[in-house]
Amino acid sequence: MNVVITGIGLWTALGDTAIATWQRYCEGKTALIATTEGLVGATTLTLEKILETTTTQALKDAKLTAPLPSAGVVVGSSRSFQAQWETWLRQPSLPRATWLQTLPATVSQRVAHIVGSQGIVLNPTAACATGIWAIAQGVLLIEQGRCDLVLAGGVESAVSPLTLAGFRQLGVLAQERAAPFDRQRQGFGLAAGGAIVVLESEAGARSRAIEPYARIAGLGLSADAEHMAAPSVHQTGALLAIQRALTQANLTPQ
Incomplete structure (x- = not known):
């Protein structure tokens, strides 16, 4: 079964939409700034805001309207709400209900709530491979006939003291520029952001008269x-x- 991408929701350090991100990228712009910790994004965002924005964008881009009860959801995060937890540690008290809403599995649950999904909901965590692993799982769900449509992707809001300290110990934070395909690459830069795509069978996209962005060949x-x-x-x-x-x-x- 051929699986295609019919919708994209994107929030990066360069912009809060796919179009804005692509335009600024083509213009050679960057939103990373050099600090004593390495390269980090100029602004931080809450994970809830990223999830809501990218999910809504992806649905609109694919010309879909919630609720979608049979849709699958495969959205994960390497750090999930870690930055929020670090902030809470410095507070004297925290309501139990508030903490429960930030458990790692609530990343995909929040997307499922926005979509109105009663289908399969998965929450992968695979470090830097989380986003691509989520897409792979979404493809497999469609190929196996378990879902006709899946929202898949990854989100991060990881600019926090613990995350910065960990990557600094690994020696992977770039100090001057992020150039992953350069022979003289220094490492990467941290920033908040996320990407969610709508995956569906090619037959399903055709039945809705939707022109896909791409086909997952393998x-x-x-x-x-x-x-x-x-x-x-x-x-x-x-x-x-x-x-x-x-x-x-x-x-x-x-």
Whole structure:
């Protein structure tokens, strides 16, 4: 079964919509600033605001209207509400009900509430691979016939003392610029943001007369089973994931 992307909701350091982000990116703009901790986003956002905005955008972009009872939801976060918890630790008291609303699983639950979903709701957590893993799970749900439509993606609001300290210890925060594909890359920059896409079968999109952004040709999943954070020096897991994706897409490397 072919799975396509029919809607995009995006909030990044560059803008609060997909269009604004793309325009500013093409103009070479950045919203990252250098601090003593490394490169971080100039502003921070609450996770609730990011979830609400990106979910609403994705539905509107795909020409869908809530409620969607049969829709699946696969949205995760590496840090979830960690930044909010760190703030609360400095307060003398916290209502129990408020804390319960920020458990890690509530990330996908909030999206399901906005969508009005009574279908499958998953909340993946896979560090930096959380977003792409969420999309992969969404694709699998549609291919297996468990859902006709899935909202998938990842959100983060991770600019907090604990997160900065952790990445600083790992030595992965860029000090001057974020250039992931540069031979002289220094690391990455932290910022709040999120991305949610609408996945559906190609037949479903066609029946709604929706022109998709792209088709998911194939996906590959693997693990190195070695170091906790560093990739294998032999690139075993990375190569295996690429090979599996190409195989599923019926593509052969030249």
